[in-house]
Amino acid sequence: MGYFISFEGVEGCGKTTQIKLLHEFLTARGRSVLLTREPGGCAIADKIRAILLDAENHAMSPLAELLLYASARAQHVAEVITPALEAGRIVLCDRFFDATVAYQCFGRGIDRDTIAVLNTLACQETTPELTILVDCDPHIGLSRARKRIESSQGPREERFELEALSFHQRVRGGYLHLAAEEPNRFVIVNGDDTIETIFAAISEHVVQHLPEELRVIC
Ligand code: TMP
Numbered sequence: 001m002g003y004f005i006s007f008e009g010v011e012g013c014g015k016t017t018q019i020k021l022l023h024e025f026l027t028a029r030g031r032s033v034l035l036t037r038e039p040g041g042c043a044i045a046d047k048i049r050a051i052l053l054d055a056e057n058h059a060m061s062p063l064a065e066l067l068l069y070a071s072a073r074a075q076h077v078a079e080v081i082t083p084a085l086e087a088g089r090i091v092l093c094d095r096f097f098d099a100t101v102a103y104q105c106f107g108r109g110i111d112r113d114t115i116a117v118l119n120t121l122a123c124q125e126t127t128p129e130l131t132i133l134v135d136c137d138p139h140i141g142l143s144r145a146r147k148r149i150e151s152s153q154g155p156r157e158e159r160f161e162l163e164a165l166s167f168h169q170r171v172r173g174g175y176l177h178l179a180a181e182e183p184n185r186f187v188i189v190n191g192d193d194t195i196e197t198i199f200a201a202i203s204e205h206v207v208q209h210l211p212e213e214l215r216v217i218c
Helices: 015-028 043-053 062-086 097-107 112-123 138-151 165-181 195-209
Strands: 003-008 033-037 090-094 130-135 186-190
Touching (some): 003 015, 003 062, 003 097, 015 090, 015 195, 033 062, 043 062, 062 090, 062 112, 097 112, 097 165, 130 165, 130 195, 138 165, 165 186
Parallel strands (some): 003 090, 033 090, 130 186
C-alpha cells in the first residue's frame, strides 16, 4: 500500500501552494505521487464540484450540499484514490473528509453522526494517514481568496467565499477541534508564516512520517 496525506484549512490559507511544493519535492526524490483534490479529482466529481461551488446555487440546502460532497467523494475514492494507494503511490489530496466535518457540521450545523455515516460510506476503508492543517485567521485567508477569484480567468468558484466571516471562524474552530481529537494524524502548521517557512515545517513532518519503503532524504 502507498501513503495517503490530506491537506486542510480555511479559504486562502495557502494549502494549495503547499501541496504543489510537496508534490515537486517528493517527485524530485523519485517517488510516484498522485496530486488530487476535493471536491473533484475525476470527471464525474469535477462536474459535481461545478454545481457545489457555483455562486448562483445560493438556494442549495445544507443537506443537498452534504450529499453532493459525499457522492463526489465516493466516486473520487473508488476511481482515483484507492487504486493509486493499491499501486503503492503517495496520494496528496487537497481537502478530504475532514472538510465535510469542518464545513458541513461546524459551519452549517449538520449533525456529526450523519456526516460520519456518509464519510464512512464514501471512503470505505480509505483514510488519510497524515493530515496537514494549514491554520490561518479566516479574515486574512478570505481576503487572499477573494483576490485570487478576482484575478482568475476560469469559472467563479466563490459560493463559500461569499459566506460571512463568522461561518469561516466556525470552520477554523472545527478544524482545530478535529486536530485536537486526533493528534497522531494531524500536524498543524502556521499559515501566517512565509511560504518557505511553512514548507520547511511540512516537508520535515512528511519525511518523518513516511513509511520505511517510501522514505526520502531531504
Ligand atoms: P477549495 O476552495 O479548497 O478548492 O475547496 C472548495 C470549497 O468546498 C471550499 O470552500 C470548502 C468546501 N468544501 C466543503 O464545504 N466540504 C467538503 O467536504 C469539501 C471537500 C470542501
